[in-house]
Amino acid sequence: MIIFEHPLNERIRTFLRVEHLFRQLDYFVHQEDPRSSRCAVDALLDIVAVTARADVRTEILKELERLIANLNRLTNQRGVDREALECILSELHEAAAGVQQLHGPIGHQAREDEFLKAIAQRSSIPGGTCSFDLPYFHYWLIQPTEQRQARFADWLEDLNPAIAAIRLALSLLRSSSSSRTALAEGGFYQEALDAVxxxxxxxxxxEAERSIFPEISGHRNRFSIRFMSPEPQGRASPCGEDVEFQLTCCVF
Incomplete structure (x- = not known):
């Protein structure tokens, strides 16, 4: 089963982008090859750019507070596993405390690093981070793996609490609702959402063996899904067949 996700508000859109970038960073940062460190730096610069907005920290804390408030309402409901609930609430409070204790904006340490600033300025030019453009970067890339990873650890110090909070919030959101089988007649499906x-x-x-993918559009009130068939050349074309798929509307 291949899963495609689509955010329905700007907060979750930002969270998904940060998570996507951190997965790339987390993969490449542990590799020994200098080319992997180059990819890790690219992902780090993208994370720094996404989190540069002043309201990202506020949005993270608002989402954690919203999740805590929703879970607190379940405390006295029958059939609730109190031990599991307290465990999740503890994780949320810990995540919120980690973000609140950050000194300065998220990613400030990496954003103000002169070494990374120089790389970011040249990255907008195709091939602009060649060894003759940035000899210091080339020198750094050929240093022992331990030195490069130690530098990454410094850059990530004030990013890790925010990333951990985002991953926790998305994990709870993904597990908040059960999937159901839906049918896209002629490859198209639309549905109204509960505004309350x-x-x-x-x-x-x-299903992985189906040669199709969804194009999803929507907002908090309504969404639509158009299934598309990839073509060997040119643009994908709409799938005219009925498509059975699994749909989860994540509501927490």
């Missing part, structure tokens, strides 16, 4: 309890994200599951 709006969904934050959609998850669309397709």
């Amino acid at each position: 309890a709006p969904a934050q994200m959609l998850r669309v599951g397709i």
Whole structure:
């Protein structure tokens, strides 16, 4: 099963982008090859750019507070596993405390690093980070793996609490609702959403052997899905067949 996710508000859109970039960073940063360190730096610069907005920290704390408030309402409901609930609430409070204790904006340490600033300025030019453009970067890339990873650890010091909070919030959101089978007649599906309890994200599951993918558009009130068939050349074309898929409207 291949899962496609689509955010239904700007906060979750930002969270998904940060998570996507951190997965790349987390993969490449542990590799020994200098080319992997180059890819890790690229991902780090993208994370720094995404989190440069002053309101990202506020949005993270608002989401954690929202999740805590929703979970607190379940405390006295029958059938709730109190031990599991307290464990999740503890994780959320810990994540919120980690973000609140940050000194300065998220990613400030990496954003103000002169070494990374020089790389970021040249990265906008195709091939602009060659050894003759940035000899210091080339020198750094051929240093022992331990030195490069130690530098990454410094850069990530004030990013890790925010990233951990985002990953926790998205994990809870993904597990908040059960998937259901839906049918896209002629490859098209649309549905109205509950405005009182709006969904934050959609998850669309397709069997791996199907040569199709979804194009999703929507907002808090309504969404639509158009299934597309890839072509060997040129643009993908709409799938005219009925498509059965798994749909999850994540509401927490």
